[in-house]
Amino acid sequence: GLLGGSTDKPTDGAAAPGKVEKTKIKLGLLPILDVASVHVAIKKGYFKDEGLEVEPVSIQGGAAAIPGLVNGELDITFGNWVSFFAAQAKDVAKGVDGLKLINDGYQAKPEMFLILTGPDSTIKSPKDLAGKTIAINTFKNIAELTAKATLEANDVDPKSVTFKEFPFPDMQAALQNKTVDAAFMVEPFISKAQRAIGAITVLDAASGPTDGIPVAGYGTTGKFAKENPNTVAAFQRALTKGQRDAADRPTVEPLLVEYAKVDKETASLVHFGEFPTTLDATRLQRVATLMKTYGLLEKDFDVKPMLVAASGS
Amino acid sequence: MRALTRGLLGVAGFLVIWELFGRSRLVPAEYLPPPSVVGVELARLLGDQAFLRDVIATVLALLIAVGLSAGIAVPLGLVLGSVPAVRHATRAVVEFLRPIPSVALIPLAILVLGIGPELKITLAVYAAVWPILFNTIYALDELDPLLVETARVFGTGRVRVLFSVALPSSLPFVLTGIRLAATTCLVVLVSVELLAGGSGGGLGQFIMDARSGAGRMDLVLAGTVVAGVIGFAVNEGLERAQRRWVAWSTVTGGRS
Amino acid sequence: MTRFVQRWAVFAGLVVVWELLTWVADDPFFPRPTVIAESAWTLWLSGPADHLFLTDTVFEHVFPSLGRLLAGWGIAALIGISLGVALGRSAAAMQYAGPLLTFLRSIPPPALVPVFLLVFSVGTQMQLATIVFGVLWPILLNSVDGARSVDATKSETSAVFRIPKAQWVLGVVLPAAAPKIFAGLRVSLSLSLVLMVVSELVGTDNGIGSQLLVAQREFDFPDMWAGIVLLGVLGYVLNTVLLVFERRALSWQPKRERTPATVEA
Amino acid sequence: MTAMLSVADLGHTYQAKDGAHTAIADLSFTVGPGELVCVVGPSGCGKSTLLRTISGLVRPTRGEVTLHGNAVLGVPDDLAVVFQDYSRSLFPWLSVQKNVEFPLKRSLGRSARRARAAEALEWVGLSKAHRKYPWQLSGGMQQRVAIARALAYRPALLLMDEPFASVDAQTRFELEDLLLKVKAEHDTTVLVVTHDIDESVYLGDRILVLSGSPASVVADLPVRLPAPRDQITTRESDAFVGLRAEVARLLNVGKGSGEVRARRKADEQSAAKWAEAERAEVSRAEAEDRAASS
Amino acid sequence: MTAMLSVADLGHTYQAKDGAHTAIADLSFTVGPGELVCVVGPSGCGKSTLLRTISGLVRPTRGEVTLHGNAVLGVPDDLAVVFQDYSRSLFPWLSVQKNVEFPLKRSLGRSARRARAAEALEWVGLSKAHRKYPWQLSGGMQQRVAIARALAYRPALLLMDEPFASVDAQTRFELEDLLLKVKAEHDTTVLVVTHDIDESVYLGDRILVLSGSPASVVADLPVRLPAPRDQITTRESDAFVGLRAEVARLLNVGKGSGEVRARRKADEQSAAKWAEAERAEVSRAEAEDRAASS
Ligand SMILES: Nc1ncnc2c1ncn2[C@@H]1O[C@H](COP(=O)(O)OP(=O)(O)OP(=O)(O)O)[C@@H](O)[C@H]1O
Ligand SMILES: Nc1ncnc2c1ncn2[C@@H]1O[C@H](COP(=O)(O)OP(=O)(O)OP(=O)(O)O)[C@@H](O)[C@H]1O
């Protein structure tokens, strides 16, 4: 790189702890629960301790984040695995040596991906979902995958179900005025919907075949990883600490109110997912397999080459 | 003055209907909080530094975008409107480009322009250029040929005819186009902030945060009201200009 | 005929330049036009003969979208012209409604989606509302302007001959405002394609826009570009149809081509 | 003879940003049914303004207009106007024939309308142009369309503002005779503003001579010429020549008297001052230029 | 005398959707420098079209116009026109003074421009209206603004299309004398289209009488009246009266000869047929109505 001061150091995974090449990091983030750990790490000064200054940039999902990565507007971004894999499979970032994954971010737990209905709905069990309309936040993404997998596990043909796109905040209204029969929601919207309209759980989409499915994490470009191995390593270390602390509710709840603008009551009710502290290829491969099953990937896809193993932790 | 009171009456009527609607049991107050609730929230926000920064970011971007759109579209409109050959030659391209939505362009635009304010300003300009361009072209079509002939006969060159006859005569309608463009810019700016994030803060980002976090409709509507007020202010400014610069058109047109 | 050649020569030239540029750049975000054409072919035109070679996608996604688009635009035109003419001819009404309309005009539709969701329960209705709300303004404002700028001598002539209201509106105000209204209609028509896409951001499972956005999210750039091109083609076709109507409606205008540069010709 | 139209103490002042302008000072006169009154007066004195107030387009700032004994508040029924700015008063999107038919829509069926339009266009010699659009006509032809439209309407009161200004002498004669004929046939009351003194004498039953701006009545002359007038014999008669001279004299004399003259004087002085100041400014600027260049 | 302006074999046909219209059949004449030529002819015969071709606004379909020996292709330099439709030719967004200054921008500085405008406005008696906007003026005042604009420009060739049609008799006389004075002072070549036969004789060095549509030259009369003309004495002179009668006779006679007359005849016949058909249609419709209602 011209500006990166190419050191041409061998970057065989575990770079030796050294001076970070780039201290200021632009990090793409969404205002959702999943990134609580970043805010924890910022608050507690973990990035500062590593000599990093993180500048959060709001983005809207992977479709916006990956072009940002590609043109260097973002150094690292949060994103869901499906987007990362799809982009890599389409070779979108070939100009910047592909995409690299550096931290796991969020992983499903029971009660986290729920398909809900209104209180007076005739849908009582997963089987009743056959032939119905379900709201999901985005097509061809983790929600659709997990929903289809769990439906199938409950002997419902996913093809019989109509999915409609709604942003999470609008699902409650859509449920209430019966635009859809059920809605695939995440926290904090689940808690809100349960509290506000008495929404009822029909199916946990993070159960059975999708139990503990990885949701999202942090990635960068091959170019950035190669040119800034120490920076990446430092980031990984700091974030891992944040991930660890994010498991602690009292630390996280006030942050939610602040950055995600969730009201206090809801914050105290939400179910958090897992904040994994390691990046594990086998676990992530499950997502790729699901994607293949439901036609989001045309060929088999090996996630392993994308990972940049953490060092020094 | 009377116009102002009447306008305020109109807005007040709308607020009353909204309030009644919001208070009725027809819709849950959660989705459509009445103006009294939104108003309180708004008053609180106006004291909030971060919110004000967002508003300022949007207003600045808006001013830049409107300026750019007018700066691009008016001269372009003058050329397209007065040189039929160019107009015909570019028609296919123009008509092809116009319906392309900014939303579809976001990833490409991010790639080219980054996530900074340039992104939203470019997309806003892209959307706002069209009403000005078309209003300019159509206004030129309606230009009284006798005015042009008069100027030509007195030895006025083409360029000067364009700027001192065609432009003033079409100015009223061009200004309407700019008024349209101003609100279009605002809407696109806020929408891009809302949909693409980044973009260096802004009202749309505020609305997105309020919405995607926990669906705080009161905050969303407060932000929306501020957008409306900004739009109103810009429009009012332009209308003032219209009244001052092209007073002649309202008199020759509206005398009755 | 020469115009036709002129127009398409420029267009074809640009496409060739684009092809060359993308070929040189070799960027996955910017596929070559030939690749896009191929995608478009498989997406829409590789269907069975008894469907006029149109694929199911066309019936499932393109036609419903088009329907909503035309309906939305039609409703907006109806409301925009009638309301615009009424407001343009009544200074008092404009004073009452003006600020409110400006206020509404400045509201970004995405922020209002939850409210629309409440008021218009069903998907199509909501999409229609989004389109109408978005494309109404150019028609409305231009109609106001057109109605307002009826030449004073002409309105006095009508007043003197005691022309009845209906005849005055249909026979004087509308023709006088027609060029301006058409400017608004043309801007709105393309805008309605944009809003069609926007309206398909929420609550749909079909439509050109939703397809396009899925392709975008899946990083299926040739498909996404095919969608963009389709929008362009639709925009061009709809616009051409509108122009035919416009020419007919404005045929009375003395020499439409007579503009500053052409006086001498 | 009872008055069909009566104008009493009429005054009108136009409001403008930079001060008001009084177009009509104080006008009073009446017109009987079936009468043809010609109005003459210097350019800019307020004749068009007068017609506007009579037709109810402008509410006078002072005084009253009554028609058939009713005060004119809105535009009265049964009234037609030929505007001075005829080219602007034609609808460019309608053909000549449709323009003439336009005001008839309210009262007549399709075929009756067409017949009326055809007849009126024949009167003014435009039968062969009935399909054309206004912008395809010469100035005089446009003016004749406006006349045809007013005649086809068959109003009780016809107001004409310099209706023959743009037609050639021969056509003018023919149109004058046409007007007299139509007036006699339909018993129309007519008010004609004209700048042609001969025309005012030839056409009028009475001539109203107005003073310069602001308008007031200088004289109200009855025209006592034999009824079926003839372009040649009437114009040669002594009565005609005498009246013509009288009107011309009045128009010159009428250019101000008493108060009005004083006001005009002041205006002229201030205008002269402006011109003077301009000239001074110019010499100054020129001197500066010279100084700068040397 | 060499020709300043020469019109040779000029013909113009307007193309329209429903057939072409020949406005000028075949015109040839020349105008010497400093000459004032009056053009008279029936309404719609093609006088305005002639001025448009001379000013280069319309490319004639046949023949050629040469100015100073050069063919007129674009708008020639040093030319001013007073359009028949004066009110539309004023720029509504400019004040009266700015309207007059408009064409001077190219050649003069600010103060010189202002002085010229002030002078010209004083000539036409509009000094006190210099700040007003065109729509605040009466018809005659607007026309005088258009005249002032043309005079202030000091063109070598001045084309005027019925320039005094909307002003009163007294002002008309004054403007006629003004035109003669300006012409003499600046040696301007002038072409005046007028409908007033007296005016054409009073003003002209020559009178060009045109036939009815399509225009051709019926007569080209030299006016041999003593040079400093006077509104009273000149108009009373025998030469004046004789010429006036001659022009009037030519205009009537000129209403068609040979081929042209035949064509007009045909036109009139077809028009008459149309009117006839309309009338028949009406009777039919009325008969039907009657049948239906009984
Ligand atoms: N809309 C207006 N606003 C201000 N002043 C006006 C307006 N219309 C006319 N005037 C002024 O009123 C006076 C009378 O105008 P009007 O048109 O009645 O004159 P006129 O007698 O018809 O003249 P002419 O014979 O030239 O047509 C003029 O001095 C003119 O400047
Ligand atoms: N733009 C046009 N298109 C078609 N025909 C036209 C056009 N302009 C004028 N004409 C026709 O050409 C003829 C001559 O018009 P022109 O205006 O030259 O007459 P004119 O001699 O100036 O008459 P007037 O004294 O009434 O002004 C008329 O019959 C008119 O109908």
Ligand SMILES: [Mg+2]
């Ligand atoms: Mg007048």
Ligand SMILES: [Mg+2]
């Ligand atoms: Mg003419």
